[in-house]
Amino acid sequence: MARKYDSSWWLPRAGLALLLALIVGIAASCSNQARNDNGANSGTDSGQVSVTPGTGQDTEVDNGSDTGSNVEGTPVGGDKDPGTNSGSDTPTATPKPIPTTSEPNKPPAKPVDNSSGGSKEPVKEPVIVAENEAFRIYAPEENAIVGTTFKVSGEARVFEAAFSYSFEDGHNVLAEGHVTADQGAPEWGKFEFEVNFKNPTSPYGILIIYESSAKDGSPVHQLEIPVKFKDGIVKPVSGEG
Incomplete structure (x- = not known):
């Protein structure tokens, strides 16, 4: 059942x-x-x-510290292999070398002064060998040896740029004349002239430069410069030597 x-x-x-x-x-x-x-x-x-x-x-265990897709075994933050990296890391660009404009071991070029056509020696100021309130003499210097012709140069600060000179040998006046500078007082005017003479009667001469007084024409501001004569041009006075 x-x-x-x-x-x-x-x-x-x-x-x-x-x-x-x-x-x-x-x-x-x-x-x-x-x-x-x-x-x-x-x-x-x-x-x-x-x-x-x-x-x-x-x-x-993922702690969220790596945002890339590194292959297992690659240390975090280390070198990355571009062939195995498939993550979202941004590739780092390799810096390019900065080109240089100057060749190595090549000295810099010296600057050229084109304004004056090149460098020039500085102009030397003339040396004053004798002076007073009216005259500055550059040549001849005291006790210079001169021949029968020599040059006188300097500056004068005289009325209307005019002055006079005389050259003596202690016995006679061998030469004299009048000179005009390139500008008058109160400026200093430049001048240059030649003294010509012959038959000095002593071994020494004296150059006297002066300004004529506007009042009476007498010599003022006299400047005396002694010189020596070359051998063979002196002719002693009869009875001397």
Whole structure:
């Protein structure tokens, strides 16, 4: 005789079996997802490894410190291989050498003064060998040796730029004349003239430069410069020597 069962007894058992199957499926799915995440992590590894007790597997922990996609084994912040880097790192441009305009070991060119056609020696100021308030003499200097012709140069500060000179040998006046400078007082005017003479009667001569007084024509501001004559031009006075 067949045993009859109440149909309501298996329903709780079927629901429990279905719940267990669902739990097992979810656990398996989570396990596979975790494995996929661990295998697909490329570029977020910071080099830290932790061991999960009881599993025997090393689990890489992402701390978010690396934004690239470095290949496993490459230190963070180290040199990157462009062939294996597939992340979002911006490539670093290699600096180009700065070209130089000057050749090495080449001395700089010296500047050229084009305004005056090149460098020139500075102009030397003439040396004053004798002077007073009216005259500055550049030549001849005192006790200079002169021949029968010599030059006199200097500056004069005289009325209307005019003055006079005489040249004596102690016995006779060998030469005399009037000279005009290039400008009158109160400016200093330049002058130059020649003294010509012959037959000095002593070894020494004296050049006297003076200005004539506007009042009576007498010599004023006299300047005397002694000189020596060359050998062979002196003719002693009769009875001397």
